Amino acid sequence: MTTRHNARRCLAAAVLVLALVMLSAVRGNTQPPAADPVADKAPPASLAASIAASLASEERLVEALQAEKRQADQSASVFADRLDAYRTQHAVYANMLALHTVSATDLEAAGRHVQSSLVEIHEQQARVRKNLETVEQYRSGIKDQVAVNQAYLAELTAGSSKGKDAGTVEAIQRLIDLVNRKQALLEGLHQIYATRLTDLKTMEGMLTALSGKLEGRVQEARKRDFFSRSTGFPIQGGWEGLRQEMSQVADVARSRFSVTYLVEEGPLLWRSLRQVLAYGVLLVLLAAMGMARLAAFQRRIDQEKAFASCTAFQAVLYMFSRSMWLLLITALLFLYMQAGDYLPSPLIVFIFSLARIFLVTRWVMDAVDCAQKGEKPLALPARARLVRRACQGVRLFGVVYATLLFLAPEAGGLLFLTRLLFEIGALVFALVFWRGRKQIPDREAASAASVKHRLSFGWAVNVVCVGGLALELAGHGPIALYWYISWGRTLVIALWVGLVYAALGELRRAYQVDPAASNETAEAQGSPVWWILIRLGQAALVAASVVALIVAWGGGQDALMAMFGLLHHPYEVGTLSFRIIGFIYAVVALFITHMIAGAWRYLFERRVLRGSGMTQGAQESVVTITIYIVWAVGILAALHVAGFNTTSLAVVLGAIGIGLGFGLQNIFNNFVSGLILLFERPIQVGDDIEVDGTWATVKKINVRATIVQTYDNASLIIPNAELISNRVINWSFQDKRLRRKVAVGVAYGSDVELVRTTLLEVAAGIPRVLKTPKPDVVFKDFGDSSLVFLLRFWTHVAYFYAVETEVRFAIDRLFRERGITIAFPQVDVHLHSETPPPSTDDE
Known part of the structure; x- marks a missing residue:
């Protein structure tokens, strides 16, 4: 008890002390402090230290700004000289644009110099902009600093002489002077950097415009040189001219x-x-x-x-x-x-x-x-060696020609001689390659298409080589070189497109699902993700090959932009506006929707719904409804990317409504009936139904019709509306079990109890006859020629025909063993003869 009492005392004391501290804090915040004579005579030590630290910081900052100002003033002349150099460069190259005899090489060199200057200007702008941002950061708070210091100085000077401290007032005054000097330095630096940034931006605009003009002139000069025809002999001065070019x-x-x-x-x-x-x-x-x-x-x-x-x-x-x-x-x-x-x-x-x-x-x-490689090589060793030597020759020509272009692009004689030697070598290669057409392995056994393709390739090689040499001799050397380079690019593109497309085809066949395989085998064989990727790869390969061929033949950016411009050009049909690219996007959207729907069906059936406990028909209904949703979203997305707005969609939907009212009402009726079948589920996928006396299994419920498969493996396509409006017997709607009856007639005089026992024994001996409900025997009738019995038993709907057959075989076998006669129709015929009356003698 004493310990607990002492604890309570300590807790009460602590609460009292805390309350006093809080009360003093509140009073300190709400009332001004009392005058302290000691405080009036001298500032606190912390205030003096703070003022001293501020003075030291401001002095260091002012010294740094003074050094930066001196450096900026000293670099002003260097900056001005650099601007003059840029202006001189601009003037020189602008005058060069006025001359029409300048070569493309000189124009390219001028363009590189101008663009190098632009890079330097960009770097200088970055440095000046960074310095300007630093100066503006200091300037943003300097006005508040000046106002605070002046207000504090005014408060000190306005007080009584008793509360004044000369040291504090002097320190505050020095701080204000330093801040004013800092403000003046910052204003000067701001003006210098802002002026430099403006000058750099102006020069950047001038040089950018000049660079664009130089690039345009380079393209014009290249085009002029490309289409110009050499009228004289390309080697000027004979061997002496060649020696001069070589020395150059x-x-x-x-x-x-x-x-x-x-x-x-x-x-x-x-x-x-x-x-x-x-x-x-x-x-x-x-x-x-x-x-x-x-x-x-x-x-x-x-x-x-x-x-x-x-x-x-x-x-x-x-x-x-x-x-x-x-x-x-x-x-x-x-x-x-x-x-x-x-x-x-x-x-x-x-x-x-x-x-x-x-x-x-x-x-x-x-x-x-x-x-x-492989058991059946596609190329002969001789031809393979020929192609390798041709590749080595192309490398040699490429190295020599690229070196000449790098060192002396104006050496026309050497360039012509190099091209001529290459073209002669290419022609020799074409002739040797064409001569080897007779050495095709198994020419007689090869298919006509294979031989035709090889001969066509040989003809193409001849045309390319002869055409290039003819262009060179006609004086169109640049066009001849462009001819060879473009065909070389085309060959490489065709090589890679053919290989990659064939490789994708091999992958597609590897992941292709066998339609006759079971679900487990199909799951092990195929993957929809790989199938989607392969299909997308093939589509992308076709598009990339088209673009690559355009670029290979010099289309470049202009041709691609013109092609895309044509695709994006709007076409007006009445109030509708559409673009070709929109329809392409719509087709792509529908194709992607198709792939997503297939992948969704696969994943939803085999990953999500497997093991859910739902019946096959219920799973199929859920999957089909979700597929409809995916297609609805895909169609709306396709219409959107095709360029149909809300008004256009309203027009289209109105036309669809009119079509539904006239020619499409049956289709719409079947579509709605299909939805009813999916939601109400009177029949489901996998159900065994009877339509007009035909037994069949439901395989698929589509948008318009339902596909059923008869027991004879014939497929029936039944419109959905008929399944809704007509009578359909569903033998597996609630239960897959059904009762079957086998009738048998025995002869009069047979032991009926033995017949009953035998029939029940037959039912018990068939494995696929269900034990529950139990089989029973019905004595149906006294027939004209037999006693009619019915054996009733339950079995599964999937094999009831086979069970009935087994039952009949067993009945025949046991009846023969036990001497029970199966009656057959009998007719007893009784003949009555009438005796004629005796004749009389009178007659």
């Missing part, structure tokens, strides 16, 4: 591969490299993951010493694994060339050209290697 190439090579050139090009390369660095790291990681995935496949190839059979899927993996790193380098160079707002360096263009040439020839040689 050597001089340019020494300058291009010097340290000075690399130092000059280094900063520009690094600026653009920073923009694609993240993409490069991502591509390297993806390439490493891909190589890890393909490592096992590559090891299997090495172990098997090639392919056991040359399939398209294996060929794609083989070619991709062999060219992974070369493809990565080419992709990085492509991203580098596309990054930034400036033209790529000639060095990068040169390296990118070499990477493309080696990548394309690598693919062709790998494809030839794949064609030679």
Whole structure:
């Protein structure tokens, strides 16, 4: 008790102390503090320390701003010189645009210089903008700081002399002076940075416009050079002209591969490299993951010493694994060339050209290697060697020609001679390739289509090679080169499209479900996700091949934009407006809806509803209703992407209503009847029904009609309205069991108890006769020729015909064993003869 009492005392004391503290806090917040003579004589130590810290911070900030102001003033002349250099560059290149004799190479060099200047301007803008934002942050709070300090100084000076402290007033005054100096410095810096930012934006606009004009002139010059026809001999001055061009190439090579050139090009390369660095790291990681995935496949190839059979899927993996790193380098160079707002360096263009040439020839040689593998090689060794040598020749020509373009693009004689040698070599290759048409293996056994395709390819090679040489000799060297390059791109596109499409076909066949397979086998065979991905891959491959062919033949961005513009062009039909791209989107939406509906049916039936305890008919009804919902959403989405708005949909629905009122009422009636069948479920999928005396099993309830399959394996298509309005016997509506009756007649005089016992024994001996309800025997009637008995038993609807047959066989067997005679119709005929009356003698 004492301990508890002491605890209560301590708790009460604590509560009292807490209440006093809270009361003092409230009074302190509501009443001003009492005057303290000591406080009136001297400021608190904390206030003096705070003022001193503020003075030190402001002094450091003012010194930093003064240093920055001096640096800005000193760099003003450098900035002005740089602006003058940009203006001079603009003036020089603007005058260059006025000349019509400037080559495309000079215009490209001018464009690179202008775009390099634009990159520098962007970097300077970023620095100036950052400095300006810092200055504005300081300026945003300086007015409040000045107002607070002046108000505090006024409060100190307005008090009595007794409460004044000279040190505090002096410190506050110094703080105000520092803040005013800081404000003046910030205003000066703000004006400098704002002016510089305005000048940079103005110069950026001028150089951007100039860059656009230079790019347009480069395209014009390229087009002019491309379509210009050389009227004289391309090699000016004969061998002496060639020697001069070769010496020019050597001089340019020494300058291009010097340290000075690399130092000059280094900063520009690094600026653009920073923009694609993240993409490069991502591509390297993806390439490493891909190589890890393909490592096992590559090891299997090495172990098997090639392919056991040359399939398209294996060929794609083989070619991709062999060219992974070369493809990565080419992709990085492509991203580098596309990054930034400036033209790529000639060095990068040169390296990118070499990477493309080696990548394309690598693919062709790998494809030839794949064609030679397997039990039935698709290419002869001689032809395979010929194609490999041709690829090596293409590499040699590509290296030489790209080097000449990099070092001396104006060396027309050397370029012509290189092209001519390549075209002669291509013609020789075509003739040798055509000569080998007679060496096709099993030519007599090969199909006519196979031989025709090979001969067509040979003719195409001849036409390409002869056409390029004819263009070159006619003076259209650039067009001849474009001819060869475009056909080479087309060959590579056709190669990859054919291989990938065949590989997707192999995957589709691998995941294709056998229609005759059971549910378990079908589930093990197929996967709707893979089927959807394969179908989408085939559709994407077709679209990509069209775009790739357009780009391969020089379509580029303009042709693609024109094509897309045509697809997006609106067409007016009355009050309706539609676009071709809208219908394409609608078809794609319906195709995707179809795939989603199929995948949903598969997943919902085999994953969600399996094990739910619902009957097969109930599951089918739920799945069908959800499929209708999916299709309704898909159709609305297709109408939306096709461009039909609310008004258009109202018109369409009105037309549908009129059609329903006239010609489509039967279809609509069947559709509504199908919905009734799904919701009310008088019949379900899997039910055994009898229609007009025909027994059948319900297989599918569609939108318009129901498909049933008779016991003779014939499919009947019954409109849904007939199943709703006519009489239909459903033998498995509530229960799959049904009672069957077998009638048998025995001869008069038979032991009826033995007959009854035998019939019950027959029913008990049939395994598929249900034990509950029990079978029974009915003495039906005294017939004309027999005593009629009925054996009634219960069995399952799925095999009642077979059970009836087994029962009849057993009855016949047991009746014979036990001497029970099965009666048959008998007719007793009694003949009555009439005797004629005796004759008389009189008669």
